Amino acid sequence: MSTQHKSDTMADYVAMRRICKTFNRDSLNEIRLFQNFNLEIPKGQFVAVIGSNGSGKTTILNILCGSVPIDSGSVSVNGKEISRLPEHQHSEFIGRVFQDPSKGTCPQLTILENMALADNKGTRFGLHFGINRKRIPYYRSQLELLKLGLEDKLNLPVSSLSGGQRQALALLISTMTPIDLLILDEHTAALDPRSSENVMELTQRIVGEKKLTVLMVTHNLKYAIRYGDRLIMMHRGGIVLDAAGEEKVALQTKDLTEKFNEISLEDGN
């Protein structure tokens, strides 16, 4: 956005520094997840994050989105310190697609109403008419990109769409206005294999077209290898594998499974 030119050369476009986070402090099930955790993402990088349950990958997303407060440390995106902002202010420059397809759209509103709301993101929501008729051709052209035939169903409530269609729509909606960072929270996990392939293809295309910086958490090792420029494996609040560029290209599912097994042995499973 306005400060974008400054950050073009920054290697720490998204930066989490010295993050400490403890859950259930002072109780029997206290979990010290992060102790001085650091993560830096340069502008335009597509990062895939994998890891076992409880490794902290979802917490990273929640911290970036402001839905989980940190104990100490700093979080900045595009030069802005954001760790003390309320959750809804994070959304002004961070887009998020959830695992649950019903979270990214309003089921009772129509596709058109959902898109009109998203189109007005960042403006005041006053007493002007919510739907601007002149924008409808633009919405249709955006929906055509999904190749799901949704452009002819503008006045249908989103609740009548399938999970895959909704997730594709959510992806489109979250990237409609300019954002600094796109967060994908296992966004294909609740879909059937075919829909999840479609949604991943679409993700790749939108990210490429809009040159977005992306952080994607996934359980699917295949996707983690196939998509993105960098792969991070998390374990117990730390990064155990961080591969970018050539190193990432050389990675195979087998390598990741082996690494996973090592970790599991450590845990005594």
Add this chain to the structure above:
Amino acid sequence: MDILLGLLVNVLQEGFIYGIMAIGVYITYKVLDFPDLSVDSTFPLGSCIAAVLITAGVDPWLSCLAAFGCGAIAGCVTGLLHVKLKITDLLSGILVMTGLLSVNLVILDGKAVMPFYNKDTIFNSGFFGTVAGNLSADFRVLVIVAGTCILVKLLLDVYLKTKSGLLLRAAGDNAQYVISLGKNPGTMKIIGLAIGNGCTALAGCILSQQTETANVASGKGMVVMALASVIIGTSLLRKAKFIKATTAVIIGSILYKACLTIAMQLGMPTNYLNFLMAVILTVVLVFNKVFAGRGKNSNVNPTQI
């Protein structure tokens, strides 16, 4: 025949007056998914304000606006308790409802009932009172309450189409979506509660002008009555896509009043009125559940299957 006509006019009058409240409760209960109990006290709040202002000689329509404003403030308090102080929705409503009982008594200067006979009301004075002056008293009241109710409905219909209105609907549907748009869903809840309680107080204000009395106890059972109207209207007319929900709610309110009147005419003692109101709502809720269960769009979270 005259008796029947009289009853019909009576049902329509009350149906439209309580319809204004039902529209307000539609906003909180259906659009925002917020069970708001403060309605039980904002209704008499509107009556009390009407009584005091009209006795003091204030223009009756201005009194209506004042009642709406005071109801809206009460709604804001409910919203602030819930959003800022994190008190549950039901409890915030109960707190405001209880607190307002005293406020209403203070407004009426300690009296439980305050008549204001022979004062200017919206039914006998001003432009509309004169225009409709040729009609008999009952029809005049009907025309004015129907007009007001429809005006409120149209204003709300327009509001729900604005950006703010869309955001309000989104807040009730999926609060996370509002957060994703960089807005605070709590603010929208407060706005919705203000509108809902404003409409309720307006209904109270108009009813008291019709009866020319304000009664602090007139709010008893209002939540149940409004909910019944909303649910009867929206579930009966669910299939009729061309009827807006706000219209359906007014129809629901009229049907509900008709049910009560029929029961009374069949000789049911007045003492059972509140009991009957509760029974009707129960029956409607059960039926609604039975029919909704067959609907194809019941929302199931796909991650939980």
